Amino acid sequence: MGTQCPNQSVPAWLPQAARLYLAHTEAGVSLRELARIEGCHPSTVMRQVRRVETRRDDPLIDDALTRLGGRAGASAPKKESPQMSPTTRPLPPAADEPAIDREALRLLRRLNEPGAFMAVARDMEKAAILRESADGQTTRTAVVDRSVAEAFALKDWIACRTRGRVTIYDISSAGRAAFKRLQAEEAERRDGFAEAQSPFAAQHRDWEVQKNARAERIRFNRAESPLAILARRKEKDGHPFLSHDLVAAGERLREDFEVAQLGPRVAQNWDRFLTGGDRGSFFGADGASGGSAAARDRVAAALRELGPGLGDVALRCCCFLEGLEQAEQRMGWSARSGKIVLRIALQRLKRHYETLGDRSGLIG
Template sequence: MLTIRSTATGRILPDWVPPEAKRYLEHTESGTSMRALARASGCHASTVMRQVRKIEVRREDPLVDAALRQLGAVGGRAEGHTMQEGAGVTMCKGDSGETLDDATLRREAEKVLRMLCWPGTILAVARDMDKAVVVSGDATGAAGRKLVVDAPVAQAMALKEWIACGEPGRVSRYAITAAGRTALREMTQVGDATAAGFAEAPIRFEPRERIVPPPDRRAYVAETPVLALARRRDKAGEPFLTAAQYQASERLREDFEIASLAPGGEPDVSAMTRGTWAVGSVRGRPGEAADRMALALAELGPGLGDMAIRCCCRLEGLETAERSLGWSARSGKIVLRIALDRLARHYASEKGQLRGLIG
């Protein structure tokens, strides 16, 4: 379903609009009293009043204000009209012409929220522009564009409180919120369950020999062990990992993913850590990635290299890696930080020839 009808006045609104925003529009656009909205919703009038005041305060956010203005124009249309008609109403269709229903919003928002989980990544929105941009800063402080987002998608994400504006201005900067991380985990879990065979509609079981295993989602997880460690802070309140250390882990992970595309799958990482990898033994882009990875792991050596492979590339948790390597508890994060620090210095010594590989 694309839209739902309000129980109070029959206004038509997209089904992804939060209930408090619907009541706000009913009150401000249609003039419905708070008591009438409370009766229709089965709650107290004071609850509706708090919701209306909260939304009114949130209109200081440029994306939230734009979303409510567009929804106010869309919601007042007659039922027999298509929702994309009328000048200036861009809330229901993006540039691709695809209707912004709940499924479309979740599909587009998932890509944005995944990127916003990375440290230093924000969603930038310029005033009076119909596009938003996901940008991230590298170890040198330079910004790089990661993804272009249609304004309707960004407006819907702000209205649902998945992103919040930390620096309003001519160019507003948005970061992911706790609600956005929760929504991303739900989206990821639904995708994993569907891939494993748990669909909403009943399906016929196929013979065992025809079952295809779900695709490897390793490169698309919502949060990696290194990212979780980067959010921690030490006793002095400083981030446990620097931006350069985190970027080094992502660069090693990218080379590992590309090298695994070669015939034979995952490269021989033990030979890489021992420094016995035969450079040039694999052709093409996977071979180039494997050679870069071999140079980095040879710099780390056994121990540090093993920890980097397990946590950065294979995405094993710290406790799992500690048990596999036979180390004491809570020692893995220190070893991993040492490995990432040496890895960051190795990439920095390459005089820029390996910069810009991430994304």
């Protein structure tokens, strides 16, 4: 039975330990009373409350508990935090469960990539997921609402690595397990099941199978995209096969593509952008829109700019995460030609984004 703070409707996603902490510190419910409600020993409740209290030096957790505690209308004193000041900025509303569910799979997938981490600035309402390559170059791969990042921290999906004006977080073992579980649930829903049949068994597996626009099954490494693999390969002169700016252009397309899937029109017909398809107007006559309409427009414009062939390989490798060998076979290309075509596509894609400039729509 979950504990609810008096006069407070706490979010359904809030972990049990945080619920107990707020009930005790904000609503004034004694540890013995909480233990009676939960049907456990008071020492069990005390350990959970103390564990949450010791984590308040994490700025995300401190902000989240401050906001959730304020909703109770209580004025109990809180542990002083070095991140707080007399002129603390107004806090945005707490994330709701649909927002977390909508973003969790996309963001955890990004955090699970090699070299990925989340950076949270003290006075910013957005956090960024960055990925550092072997040569020290850093690429931004996603933008996160601060309230969603706070929920990730409370759920133990991310762990604080370093603190300061910019705090760095890494995905935790619990976050990796949640990522695999969410993947399994998504796959089961996509295959026609109402819910995942064995999500907790699937969280220990390493591979993902998905279908592209033509219902072709693609199996790929959950932690790496084809671009990340190619970026590690070296030319004869020792330079990487894909430069940092080309990888960034491909990741920019992938970010828009992932955001485009979050709107009301989830089942996008990207098949029209493959060779032989209609590359005209992306939307129908109704001009349907939604929260992801701008992202869909940006993906459509980029693929039209690339044209047949280049657009195909960019869509397959950057967005569907299809391997180069598989893409070559499906498109009837000779072996080892795909990486050359992909590099040309990324060069044109980079030029396309440079031409857009500030009109690209992404947050810097």
